[in-house]
Amino acid sequence: MGKALIVYATRAGETRKIGELIAEGLRFSAIDVQLKSAKDIKKKEDLAGFDAFVFGSATYHGEMMESMKTLLFLAENAGLENKIGGSFGAFGWSGEAPDRIYDTMKNIFQMNMAGTALRLKSSTLGGGLKMAQDYGREIAKKMEP
Numbered sequence: 334m335g336k337a338l339i340v341y342a343t344r345a346g347e348t349r350k351i352g353e354l355i356a357e358g359l360r361f362s363a364i365d366v367q368l369k370s371a372k373d374i375k376k377k378e379d380l381a382g383f384d385a386f387v388f389g390s391a392t393y394h395g396e397m398m399e400s401m402k403t404l405l406f407l408a409e410n411a412g413l414e415n416k417i418g419g420s421f422g423a424f425g426w427s428g429e430a431p432d433r434i435y436d437t438m439k440n441i442f443q444m445n446m447a448g449t450a451l452r453l454k455s456s457t458l459g460g461g462l463k464m465a466q467d468y469g470r471e472i473a474k475k476m477e478p
Contacts, residue, residue, distance in 0.1 A: 334363055337365070342400040356469060362473030371400035390431070401430070415443065425439075451468045
């Protein structure tokens with residue numbers, strides 16, 4: 334069984350809810366999942382022992398949350414090359430954060446990324462629940478041998 338870590342930075346709780354739904358999708362595929370706030374990751378060793386990483390942040394004033402920026406700087410030296418990756422986030426207007434996280438994971442960390450970043454206004458609007466669970470399943474599929 335593979336292990337996945339979902340790390341989120343949220344402002345109003347919606348990005349955390351999306352992360353929980355992605356975790357459900359991973360668990361449907363028998364993946365062991367840990368869900369943590371970006372504020373709880375203090376050192377690169379906190380990222381050790383996982384096969385897949387899914388990072389998410391709300392977009393606030395066109396930017397990702399500061400705690401996600403801090404996590405990405407920490408993760409740059411955590412040896413994530415060729416690991417499975419994905420990104421997600423909630424947004425009100427613009428939604429740049431998940432795409433910026435995705436690009437960092439793909440181009441800087443050299444990770445094996447899921448198709449695209451998951452951008453949702455809400456976990457409950459417009460099929461968000463299914464889209465988030467399906468994103469988890471997509472990441473789980475990439476984890477298959």
